[in-house]
Amino acid sequence: MKNLLSLVTAASLALTLGVAAHAADAPAAAASAPAKAPTAQQSKMATCNADAKTKALKGDERKAFMKDCLSANKQAKQQDKMKSCNADAKTKALKGDERKAFMKSCLSAQPAA
Template identity: 60%
Template sequence: MTAAHAEDAPNKQQNKMAQCNKEAEGKKGDERKKFMSDCLKNKKKAQQEKMASCNKEAEGKKGDERKKFMSECLKKDG
């Protein structure tokens, strides 16, 4: 992991937490805890789905070509 990636990781997690907190406004106690847990898991699931999609698109690529493709694919929004 490069220094740039190490710096980005906490920011991405903070962004997820901030978004979930915003969506949890008005919820309290156990309801809020469950919502936050589900919200953060859903964000993780979306990342896993993105990885699976990029892996499928990378079929046939090897070595540096694959690494470059995967990096660019995972950075794309949507």
């Protein structure tokens, strides 16, 4: 019984030391990895959060502000697309049903990346 208890204690000690050594290596590994640059969405979120904090917004007012702030770029893109499609339709001198069909096609097309 004493041998079994000694063996279990030794195994527990070895496991604890192994985990501690691995934990000590983890910060070094993380420090050596290059920091990732924030994505465009993360940058936008940080900017919107800073603006909301500056305005001291709370609760539903903050939610509404964040929603508008984060979707502002999508609205600008859609407006730019509308202007471009209108200009193309005008250049092609489209009228009536032809223009409607062209605009529908143009506005639903995926933007070039």
